[in-house]
Amino acid sequence: MTPDAEEPLPELDLRLTEENPEDLYEHAPCGYCSCLPDGTLVKLNATLLGWLGYAREELVARQALAQLLTVGGRLHFETHGTPLLLLRGQVRELSYTLRRKDGTALPVLLSAVLVRDADGTPLVVRVTLFDITERRKYEQELLRTRALAEERGAQLAQANAQLTAQNEQLLRTNADLDSFVYTASHDLKQPIDNMTGLFEEFKRTATFADPEAAGMVGMFAEALQQILGTISGLAEVVQVQRQLEEVAAEAVPLQPLAEEVVRSLQPQATDAGAEFELDFAAAPALRMARPGAQSMFYNLFSNALRYAQPGRRPRVRVSTARAGTSTVLTVQDNGRGIDLERHRRHLFQLFRRFHPEVAGSGVGLYLVHRLVLQAGGRIEVESAVGQGTAFRLYFPA
Amino acid sequence: MTALERNNVTVSGAGPGAQTVVFVHGFGCDQQMWRLMAPAFEEHYQVVLLDLVGAGGSDLVAYDPTRYATLDAHAADVLAVLEALELRGVVLVGHSVGATIGVLAAAQEPARVARLVLVAPTPRFLNDDGYIGGFEPADLEELFGALDDNYLTWAADLAPVVMGYPDRPALAAELTRSFCRTDPVIARHFARVTFWSDHRADLARVRTPTLILQSARDALVPLAVGTYLNQHLRGSQLLVLNTLGHCPHLSAPQITTTAIEQFLPSPVG
Numbered sequence: 074m075t076p077d078a079e080e081p082l083p084e085l086d087l088r089l090t091e092e093n094p095e096d097l098y099e100h101a102p103c104g105y106c107s108c109l110p111d112g113t114l115v116k117l118n119a120t121l122l123g124w125l126g127y128a129r130e131e132l133v134a135r136q137a138l139a140q141l142l143t144v145g146g147r148l149h150f151e152t153h154g155t156p157l158l159l160l161r162g163q164v165r166e167l168s169y170t171l172r173r174k175d176g177t178a179l180p181v182l183l184s185a186v187l188v189r190d191a192d193g194t195p196l197v198v199r200v201t202l203f204d205i206t207e208r209r210k211y212e213q214e215l216l217r218t219r220a221l222a223e224e225r226g227a228q229l230a231q232a233n234a235q236l237t238a239q240n241e242q243l244l245r246t247n248a249d250l251d252s253f254v255y256t257a258s259h260d261l262k263q264p265i266d267n268m269t270g271l272f273e274e275f276k277r278t279a280t281f282a283d284p285e286a287a288g289m290v291g292m293f294a295e296a297l298q299q300i301l302g303t304i305s306g307l308a309e310v311v312q313v314q315r316q317l318e319e320v321a322a323e324a325v326p327l328q329p330l331a332e333e334v335v336r337s338l339q340p341q342a343t344d345a346g347a348e349f350e351l352d353f354a355a356a357p358a359l360r361m362a363r364p365g366a367q368s369m370f371y372n373l374f375s376n377a378l379r380y381a382q383p384g385r386r387p388r389v390r391v392s393t394a395r396a397g398t399s400t401v402l403t404v405q406d407n408g409r410g411i412d413l414e415r416h417r418r419h420l421f422q423l424f425r426r427f428h429p430e431v432a433g434s435g436v437g438l439y440l441v442h443r444l445v446l447q448a449g450g451r452i453e454v455e456s457a458v459g460q461g462t463a464f465r466l467y468f469p470a
Numbered sequence: 471m472t473a474l475e476r477n478n479v480t481v482s483g484a485g486p487g488a489q490t491v492v493f494v495h496g497f498g499c500d501q502q503m504w505r506l507m508a509p510a511f512e513e514h515y516q517v518v519l520l521d522l523v524g525a526g527g528s529d530l531v532a533y534d535p536t537r538y539a540t541l542d543a544h545a546a547d548v549l550a551v552l553e554a555l556e557l558r559g560v561v562l563v564g565h566s567v568g569a570t571i572g573v574l575a576a577a578q579e580p581a582r583v584a585r586l587v588l589v590a591p592t593p594r595f596l597n598d599d600g601y602i603g604g605f606e607p608a609d610l611e612e613l614f615g616a617l618d619d620n621y622l623t624w625a626a627d628l629a630p631v632v633m634g635y636p637d638r639p640a641l642a643a644e645l646t647r648s649f650c651r652t653d654p655v656i657a658r659h660f661a662r663v664t665f666w667s668d669h670r671a672d673l674a675r676v677r678t679p680t681l682i683l684q685s686a687r688d689a690l691v692p693l694a695v696g697t698y699l700n701q702h703l704r705g706s707q708l709l710v711l712n713t714l715g716h717c718p719h720l721s722a723p724q725i726t727t728t729a730i731e732q733f734l735p736s737p738v739g
Contacts, residue, residue, distance in 0.1 A: 111714035111721040137714060139689045144605065145612025147689050148665075149620065151716040152498030152566070159720040160505055168619040209619070216618055 104202035110195035112137035126174035143170045162187045180209035258307035265300050306436035316364040324358040325366045334370040341378050347387035356393035356400040365444045372437035377406035380428055398470035407461040473550040477520040478527035483512030490557050492518040496566030497664045500526025506723035520551055524656040535659050541667050545574035552582045559584035566590050567664040577675035586680040587730050590716050592691045594668040604692045610665045617658055673702040680706040681733040687714045
């Protein structure tokens with residue numbers, strides 16, 4: 074609502090608001106001064122003289138505006154302010170510090186206009202100065218913070234570059250390791266197969282006088298089996314990795330895949346009287362490469378059977394759930410359990426084994442972990458010795 | 471980018487064949503600081519104006535702090551502009567640090583500069599064992615404080631100019647508002663290069679006839695500096711103008727113009 078111009082002013086004694094212009098100039102809540110175009114001071118108000126501590130006659134016609142400033146401000150004003158003022162006719166909001174007669178400093182904001190005479194010749198410069206002591210502190214704090222933020226930003230960028238370089242290095246190392254594992258498994262396989270064949274032939278044809286020979290032959294055969302197991306473990310790692318590189322991720326329906334893996338384990342499952350309970354209602358599919366998903370299920374399910382608690386029928390419950398935007402796949406068994414206090418750090422390392430009394434290669438959990446990481450997920454494990462283990466695999470949406 | 475684009479060169483006044491006057495601005499502004507004086511020369515001379523790289527409409531991207539760590543790079547830029555315009559024997563008018571840049575250019579390629587006019591020049595701002603430059607290092611640190619205090623003012627209107635949208639109708643207005651504004655980071659660096667420079671030793675390399683124009687009361691340059699320059703620049707003449715302040719070409723353009731005209735050879739080429 075704008076007041077109607079025709080409406081009479083409210084009843085006020087306007088004499089109270091009539092200012093004496095001279096007094097307003099002298100005692101305005103800001104500093105005023107006027108200079109010649111070259112900066113020579115010609116007029117200052119009482120407020121400004123009070124701030125500076127100078128008598129009028131000490132400044133008028135004797136000093137220039139720039140001389141009231143600290144040396145830094147003077148440099149700035151002479152090189153930047155004056156050109157602006159004389160060419161554009163005004164400067165605004167220049168931040169300077171006045172030097173008082175007693176040497177102390179007063180932060181001010183300076184604005185000025187150039188007044189020209191009728192034929193355009195510069196006549197006088199009118200200057201307004203505002204005391205900004207408090208504001209200056211705040212601004213300097215802002216500037217400090219800004220400088221700090223810029224410094225931190227630079228540090229972050231540097232750290233980021235280092236991380237990127239390290240990451241590239243790790244990727245190269247990883248690729249080298251994969252190719253080493255492939256070469257090792259491939260090159261070892263042939264001579265070990267030869268040894269196995271030779272040993273079989275050797276057992277068949279040779280006779281031993283030493284009564285302990287039979288035991289040693291058995292130990293040799295066992296050692297051979299271990300080497301073969303290790304090599305086939307390595308080969309599996311390489312194979313899964315290669316498959317992952319070749320096969321694209323897709324939404325893999327879990328129910329049929331799990332049933333297929335359970336069927337492939339049927340001989341062991343039947344022997345142990347094992348029971349699988351599958352429930353994928355909450356999340357029926359997972360986005361990953363199919364061979365990876367298959368290897369993951371196979372290793373988790375076969376572990377559950379292999380490390381069953383003696384004297385107890387294995388029960389394996391496999392289910393999915395939603396946790397926020399993630400999908401959780403849980404494989405819960407009632408087997409021997411793992412001593413997590415001791416083994417948690419090594420759980421997913423290649424060739425690490427936690428149940429030496431049970432045959433195994435130490436590859437399964439390593440592979441599962443690797444597959445989950447490659448799908449962008451993570452694994453949590455809960456276990457109680459003698460009661461069972463639950464693997465929870467978290468996959469991002 | 472050519473030297474002419476890089477330094478935002480403008481050529482005006484009398485056509486080719488006329489004596490050329492090249493104006494080099496100082497710290498804190500750009501070629502517009504010659505606006506009150508340059509028109510007086512346009513009738514008889516070809517007038518060349520330029521922005522030092524980092525200032526005004528120059529190519530800010532070209533401001534590589536390593537290259538511009540000394541004033542010699544700016545002198546090389548000025549010479550590159552003269553080469554691009556195929557100019558020799560020009561009159562070079564430099565203000566403040568622009569005057570030092572002129573000295574360096576004339577020493578480097580004497581054939582390109584026939585006369586030097588140094589407006590409020592100083593070969594060194596800092597006092598030094600017997601030499602009175604007028605400033606102590608602490609004073610100059612204060613200047614950086616003043617630059618920082620005015621950081622926001624300096625930076626406020628800068629972005630549109632830096633980004634340069636030639637098709638934007640508001641550009642003219644933006645340019646007006648950006649008058650004599652400088653990227654705060656560049657301003658800081660150029661200030662350091664300018665106010666810490668010491669080119670006293672280069673004065674002896676100059677063979678060019680030189681006019682030293684000094685302001686009688688210059689807050690930045692003590693009178694003794696004019697005398698020092700006069701003594702060390704062979705064949706120079708010192709003229710102390712009865713003016714106040716560091717920018718006589720702005721505060722007293724008429725007096726400054728007359729002094730330069732009297733020093734110049736006859737404009738008829």
